[in-house]
Amino acid sequence: MKAQFFSLSAIVLSIAVAELATFPAWGIPFEEIPVHRYVAHYDIDELEGVEKVIRANPNDANAYMHRGMIRSHSQEDFPGAIADFSRVIELDPNRAEAYNYRGTSYFWLKKFRQALEDYNQAIRLDPKLTIAYYNRGYVRIELGDKKGAIADFRQGAALSKQEGDMMSYEQALEIIQGLEQFQKPD
Incomplete structure (x- = not known):
């Protein structure tokens, strides 16, 4: 029996690694990913209230984040x-999560170099931001940098284990195993 692998195109980067098990094979077309099913939902009705806050205080970083x-x-x-x-980021340049989330948005637009830059910055700002390692691994x-991806998944797994998130830890190990099986010798 072949091991199961996960398609980068099938993963929503800002969610918990726990959702990875829902995509059992490489190669799901990017356009067919049901994003709404796998991402944390924010109530669209909140948008009006958040926009009022931004109009009242255009320097409220939390409102822009929301x-x-x-x-x-x-x-x-x-x-x-x-x-x-x-x-x-303009208002709070040290906010690692903003770089992580912006990187995810770049990812969905297939702007992988910009996503990589943002994940690098998120990690520089917060070396314990576990999801940024997983996200950077996917990018x-x-x-085509599987060695770098493996290193990122290893670091993400180590952080997940430290945090007591054994589900993400174990799933990261499965991803590493899958990547190593596809690793071409140098």
């Missing part, structure tokens, strides 16, 4: 989400 999450997770408006996360797969 709107960016609504745009990316509920509306799949990735360019709008990028604009909001960029505003958060590295898309960019």
Whole structure:
């Protein structure tokens, strides 16, 4: 029996690694991914309230972060989400989560180099931001850097284990195993 592997195209990067088991094979077409099923949902009705906060205080980084999450997770408006996360970064350049989420929006637009840059920055700012390692690993797969992806999944697994998140830890190990089986010798 062949081991199961996970398609990068089938993974929503800002969610818990726990959802990886729902995609049992490589190669699900990017356009067929049911994003709404696998991402944390933000109530679209919250959008009006968040926009009122932004109008009242255009320097409220938290409001832009919240709107960016609504745009990316509920509306799949990735360019709008990028604009909001960029505003958060402008207001609070040390906010690692904003880089991580903006990277995810770039990922969905297939702008893998920009996503990689954002994940690198998120990790520089917060070396314990576990999801950023997993996200960067997925982008590295898309960019053909399986060794780098394996290293990121190993680091993510180590952090997951430290956090007591054994489900993510075990799933990361499965991904590493799958990547190693596909690793071409240098």
